[in-house]
Amino acid sequence: MSDDTPAQAGSFEPEGPGREALDVLYRFVAALELAPTVAVHSTDRNGIVRYWNHTCADVFGITAAEAVGRPLASLASHLDREEDFKNTLELVWNTGRTAPPRDWHIRRLDGEERWLYSTHFPVLRDGVPQQLFCMEVDISKRKVDEAELIEAGANFRQLFERSTDAIVLIEGNRIIDVNPAALALFHCAAKPDIVGKTLLDFSPEVQATGETSVVADAAVTARAFIDGNYRYEWEYALADGTHFWAEVLLTSVTLDHEFLSYAVLRDISPRKAAEHALAMAARVFENSRDAILITDSQYRVIAVNQAFTTLTGIAAGEVMGGEVPGLRSGTHEPSFYQQIWDFVGVHDHWEGEVCCVRRGEDDVPVWVAVTAIRDSAEQISNYMAIMTDITERKRAEEQTRHLAEHDFLTDLPNRVLFLDRLHQALVSARRQHNKVAVMFLDLDRFKGINDSFGHHVGDAVLKEVATRLTGCVRGVDTVSRQGGDEFVVILADIGGVDQAAHVATSVMHAVAQPVRSNGHTISLSVSIGIAICPDDGLDVDTLLQHADVAMYHAKQNGRNAFSFFNADMNAHVIERVQIENELRHALSNQEFFLEYQPEVNIASGLTIAVEALLRWRHPQRGLLMPHQFLQVAEECGLMVQIGEWVLRQACAQARAWRDEGCPVVVAVNLSGAQFLHGGLAHSVDDALRLSGLAPEFLDLEITESVIMRGDEATMATVTALRERGVQLTIDDFGTGYSSLSFLRRYPLTKLKIDRSFVDEIPEHDTTANLIPAIIAVARSLKLRVIAEGVETAEQLMFLQQHGCDDYQGFYASMASTEPDLKPRPR
Template sequence: MKGTIVSADKPADTGSVEPEGPGREALDVLYRFVAALELAPTVAVHSTDRNGIVRYWNHTCAEVFGLFSADAVGRPLTSLVSHLDREDDFRNTLETVWKTGRTAPPRDWRIRRQDGAERWLYSTYFPVLRDGVTQQLFCMEVDVSKRRVDEAALIEAGTNFRQLFERSTDAIVLIKGNDIVDLNPAAVALFRCADKQELVGKTLLDFSPEVQATGETSIVADAAVKARAFIDGNHRYEWEFCLADRTHIWSEVLLTSVTLDHEFLSYAVLRDISPRKAAEHALAMAARVFEHSRDAIVITDRHYLVIAVNQAFTDLTGVTVVDVMGGEVPGLRSGMHEPTFYQQIWDYVAVHDHWEGEVCCVQRGDEEFPVWVAVTAIRDSAEQVSNYMAIMTDITARKRAEEQTRYLAEHDFLTDLPNRMLFLDRLRQALVSARRQHTKVGVLFLDLDRFKGINDSFGHHVGDAVLKEVAIRLSGCVRGVDTVSRQGGDEFVVILADIGGVDQAAHVATSVMHAVAQPVRSDSHTISLSVSIGIAIGPDDGLDVDTLLKNADVAMYHAKQNGRNAFSFFNADMNAHVIERVQIENELRHALANQEFVLEYLPEINIASGRTIAVEALLRWRHPQRGLLLPHQFIGVAEECGLMVQIGDWVLQQACARARAWRDEGCPVVVAVNLSGAQFIDGDLVHSVEEALRLSGLAPELLDLQITESVIMRGDEATMATIATLRARGVQLTIDDFGTGYSSLSFLRRYPLTKLKIDRSFVEDIPQSDAVTNAPANLIPAIIAVARSLKLRVIAEGVETAEQLLFLQQHGCDDYQGYYASMASSDLDFKPRPR
């Protein structure tokens, strides 16, 4: 059978999955309507298309016409039944309905079946419209052969009319003119009156509602028209009556002229057809729902042969009614699955009455798309399966929306890389595969070096552009089976699946570092990048996801600690170092509150006079368990965890307060305070300095702020503005550790500095003797010359011997500090302290 192919992985999977097409309530409604069409016990329902071909044939049609659906569907209706004496009239009636789109008035037809039997059928034809155009004609027919026999006997009764009148189980009303002159007991019961006198003298129109409903059309009652209808004998009508108790019923009215006791009368035989009208209304509604449903509907007999499909089925599958009618459900013999696959579905439905699930549908053009299929068994009054109904809904749009939602939930919004959720899932799969294949998994934890400075200097839009470019470069460094994920911020993680060992991971890390190092151009800026990478290899460095990630992070931190722009493999010593770092961070957060920080002061001596002209405040941490900790043991952690600004503010306030106390004691001395790069990034440094001066009352010129070369070399407008503002306040500014960075004269000229400090590494190179021939030491005169060109004072740190001091004095250095300076100081009681 050509056409649709349906498939599902688990045909017996039902109950736990909600319908994805029509809702559960909608499915129930469709089921009830279709069951109403199929199982209507007294009403034969069939439909024909514009060519008169039968498209639908319910069970009752088989009883009325003597033909089963398999013998009727697909054949012209006129070839199945003959309308005796009125064939042309019948064709005209159908043509009128097609043209007008209005329901034909119900009427009796005498027909002859193919087996020769004659029947009287009471028929109603109504159109099923779509967009105002008639698509099919549905007909509801009731076998009234027995009724016609009874009516004929009543008419022929003649002299026995009175006896039949009184005994008839049908309601009979005698009418003279328009007035009721008599009625039998059955009529009294029909109108629910106490006796006939309540009706005598009235007209039947007195019991008619103002608006008559005929099919789907309501018309305002016209008394004159109704009156003529009731007195023009030999007419049959369906009429709605409002009874004495205000309830409404539908009645079939047969008006016939009769002479009784030499009087010309009309009598009306009334039969209560309310149940039938209700059934017809339900069936008409079912037919319209069937035809107008946006979901494809297929109805089969108990042998799975198609007996009806709606237009939505053709729209969905591309299979026409002619192709599918009378055959098996499309796809059952398509070759995509074994017959047992589909039989499992039918067997399940036979037991449980329902199955539904997502399947794959293939149109004639071999285009695949997902559909939701609900198959339901329709049982007759004997609880035997008489039909099956399948409802198919195209869920392509919903599946696409689901896939898009899932994609957004699993991918980073900025770089479009897998996010942490998808990354973790893929890492689990990679570990499972590695265990099965006896291979290894590499996890590379990447962090861009100093990325925060890019955001601060150029703006977040440039930072976002950089991250996008990095994501593209990382993806180009790995295989298709690998995964690159952005974890957040400037952190990326790479999964190297099924690798042989560390060499392959190192090769990828090298490629990544080279790719990231290429300049990034964005918004007229050229930005240089570097990356620190930590590598963990599974299962060697961890058997589970959490352990591997943690160890790769530890290795990355180690790479940063060792100077950045490098990669490092995990080992146990790294882990111990990170554990210690985390512990220090936790203890740092309580150090300020517990007053564990102290300041020690290192004197700065003027070489010419030998007097102490300034002191440098040095931060110490009196740890309750570890003892006295020097800055290099905790400052880095404080900067990384965001505590440096808070600690720096404390140092400023304490140093200024101490300098003010010395001044009050008659020892006006400048206090030098080292600034962290984090204090510049925070953006509130000027306020912090002004607050420390205000609280202490110290004159600004007695505060010397020492700034590292790395801060100077940033060269951004915010840093320049901060330094300029501080200098304008009268604060002194020293460039610290000069010579260890990459300062240039052009940069130094842009800043209003007051002093330059030679790094101790140059002073240490001054030998005990033969200083003139020492190359590193010979850089000191050059540095002093640079300072003189910039009109800066020069101070050297780390002076420990008289020979070093003599060398500095000979080359014009202004001040010095160090162990030797502490020993030589006499103005204040300074104890020598290591820096």
């Protein structure tokens, strides 16, 4: 919480007690402090007073401020029983057990003498006494009454009958008479209900021992005769099921020349309940995990528990009698604490976070609840502060917040934190009149890394890229992973586009360094789009959109490049979105159709197959070729659906031609998306079944990139297709990175040389060597070889000389909707 608003309540509960637990602690401490008839004080092992409640001030004539920190022995004397008193306290310390209550005759410092009925009990922590608490009741007036009763002599019978205290006459160990007050106390209608019994007859089956009672038997009676009187406490169980506690004064008396004893019983059940609550309060106070500090109305410390010392490193003796402001840390201004006291004085409660200095250590965050304790006159008598170390909670909250704001894989800021930082950067840019750049990065062909080497290698690559990107920017900049292989960089407070271009160049160089993971060496490149504020947008959404558009433009222009946003790029992206939307309706509107390009055998000149080529008859744009829409179809997930339509249409057309006497193989191109979809073999089965086409008349063309995946799923799919009897051609051979070891694993039937090699025949010397080498590779694998894109007689002659089997292209014929089986010129 801030220093200027200390009176604001906190927004979360402390790590230790919750709101209800704090209320319980408050009630316990208030019970200790405000007990109206019981004086409660405590001492440490050295006999130094550590706690002194308000009633002690009345009983001993000494305030808490004067008593705390002084030896108890210096505050009152026990007359001729001082040694006995010391032995009683020592016994409690040594045994850890409560001393039986007894009377003590004391002389105060002002000379006044009083009789106190005292119970001493230890407060344990881990079984070891930490403090010795004493609860004392002033019985000075009662002592006078008892003395008068004993001295009454001949008037005993009259006092016996009229006494408001229960009196029981005992002979030996039997009750021989009771007064009316005793009948009322024992809930008896007449004397026969009690006369003849012993006092023990009214005891519960399990009587408390060791703390506040002794055994009332013949031995006690005998001691009464010897000592004159004896006081003890006892719990009685009545016939109606009720219980009560009584203070019993057993006294010997001579009545009618007989030696008797009588017991004066006074119901002390309310006092016992109060004492129990006070004892519980003392134990809670000492054993609480939360630090508790109690002051008087002048903010002077009168009690602290052990948890306070653990939290602050300050011993109790160092703060007793001192003012709480002496505990201030250097973090908060003095006015901060004064506002807290002022707030509590009005509202009785305040809680919030405070920085506490632990001795010899760094500052500790502490949740503090300060409560005013008021007396019966509604005046503030004390203040109680409960302090909870929230270091672990703060650490856990920080960790939770970090997890919520950072990418789980790279630990870079995620989209949530990125948007917040971009918003702050834009606000600062408007205020400082400077520029901010947003760079949208996408790794080129990253999907192939996951497909070829596995996602664990892909994850390792992403982590390495994240590290490299962070190393390319300043501390004030932000690198964020948006998901997948997309990253975004905020370049705050830049001078202009040149600085952004420099960073983009550094990023491209860093990403281009080979990544080694799991025994693989992987080469990477990245496409980057850059938008500048305020030139390309003033708000978060606009800048991100324009940076994305620029990145897409960089990919369209060959990848491994960066591009700044401009309006023409945006128009291109808008057009792409329109095409995507129109593609989604093209199938249902029957706007697609197939054209067929013949594949001609070089030796015979006969058409041996046709390749199905997809065309889109767009209602507004006219005829669209595959390069104008297939990539969009791949990116928006429509390729599987379109591919299945092409497969069914091609098979149906091939069967129709076969029925017309033109048995020709139809070649259909497969996309990588159809392999990833997992239902390719089923789609082929459906197309063959619905058309009735024999499998050997279907040639499926697979791209080199699919073959290069080398994963088990791709291998299984290719094997399953070949087992069905269809032909399999590797398309666009030479444009990828396939090797003999990969090709040997697949049951292929044909290899198609990419048109980029054919275009360079015969001008390029390198091609003159590459094409024969490709044909030799195919021969070693027992594959037929077909060249695509043949447009001149020179190209065809070169292919024929080097043993190429088949060709296709405009030289063979213009694409047509029907096969032509006549020989072609060679």
